[in-house]
Amino acid sequence: MDFSKRSRESELMDNPEVSQQTLENVLRDINRANRILGGNRATIKALSQLVSQNPRDSYTVLDMGCGDGAMLREVVLFFRRIGKNVKCLGIDLNGNALRMAREASLDFPEITYLKKDILDSDASGLECDMLITTLTLHHFYDEEIPAILKRFGKLARIGIVINDLQRSPLAYSLFKVFSLIFIHTAMAKNDGLVSIARGFTKAELTQFSKGILGVEHKIIWQWAFRYVWIIKMNRLTRTYE
Numbered sequence: 155m156d157f158s159k160r161s162r163e164s165e166l167m168d169n170p171e172v173s174q175q176t177l178e179n180v181l182r183d184i185n186r187a188n189r190i191l192g193g194n195r196a197t198i199k200a201l202s203q204l205v206s207q208n209p210r211d212s213y214t215v216l217d218m219g220c221g222d223g224a225m226l227r228e229v230v231l232f233f234r235r236i237g238k239n240v241k242c243l244g245i246d247l248n249g250n251a252l253r254m255a256r257e258a259s260l261d262f263p264e265i266t267y268l269k270k271d272i273l274d275s276d277a278s279g280l281e282c283d284m285l286i287t288t289l290t291l292h293h294f295y296d297e298e299i300p301a302i303l304k305r306f307g308k309l310a311r312i313g314i315v316i317n318d319l320q321r322s323p324l325a326y327s328l329f330k331v332f333s334l335i336f337i338h339t340a341m342a343k344n345d346g347l348v349s350i351a352r353g354f355t356k357a358e359l360t361q362f363s364k365g366i367l368g369v370e371h372k373i374i375w376q377w378a379f380r381y382v383w384i385i386k387m388n389r390l391t392r393t394y395e
């Protein structure tokens with residue numbers, strides 16, 4: 155394996171032909187890994203910082219690449235805990251993932267889902283206070299990322315939280331061991347390794363951050379082999395009406 159640059163290998167789950175049942179099992183594996191390794195907690199912590207720095211009664215949160223909506227349900231539970239209103243929109247390209255998300259979110263009227271390609275340049279109506287994207291940025295090639303980030307930057311009024319994988323030989327080897335016990339599907343075992351090989355170094359994320367000017371960037375390493383990149387927009391959230 156060459157870890158000096160991001161792999162361009164595709165993840166099997168990105169094939170639109172993958173059946174609902176297979177995708178369901180793969181997303182269940184990803185959710186279990188997130189739960190055990192605490193991946194989603196880091197996103198909630200980052201959101202919580204943005205909320206405390208921008209106190210309001212209600213917020214909107216957009217999740218780009220929401221999968222089965224597990225992250226958004228945690229976002230809603232967080233806002234319910236702190237007694238603030240939230241409206242969430244989950245975007246994903248995969249209709250089967252969205253079907254699962256809708257079924258699993260029956261008790262979460264705060265969330266709606268929309269089938270849309272993140273690469274679609276028409277992002278009208280997606281403006282939000284906070285934009286999150288977890289384990290999704292690595293699905294894109296280097297040459298696609300600057301335009302995606304620029305669009306994200308136009309949509310979010312308060313901030314952006316990007317949570318994604320660190321590319322490292324140690325993470326790759328440890329995932330092999332982890333997946334022997336905790337990952338049950340061959341597709342998630344394969345895609346977990348491909349995801350790490352498609353992950354990022356801090357230097358690469360810092361380089362991407364130079365494309366979004368006039369904002370504050372913070373890139374934090376978190377266990378287990380994640381980078382949480384918080385972008386504070388420093389933008390007025392209120393209109394003059």
Ligand SMILES: C[S@@+](CC[C@H](N)C(=O)[O-])C[C@H]1O[C@@H](n2cnc3c(N)ncnc32)[C@H](O)[C@@H]1O
Binds near residue numbers: 248273
């Ligand atoms: C690894 S999953 C992450 C799901 C969830 N955010 C999580 O943290 O568990 C990546 C998600 O990105 C979605 N995705 C990949 N490319 C996309 C695109 N071009 N537009 C919208 N969604 C996309 C996939 O369908 C998948 O649900």
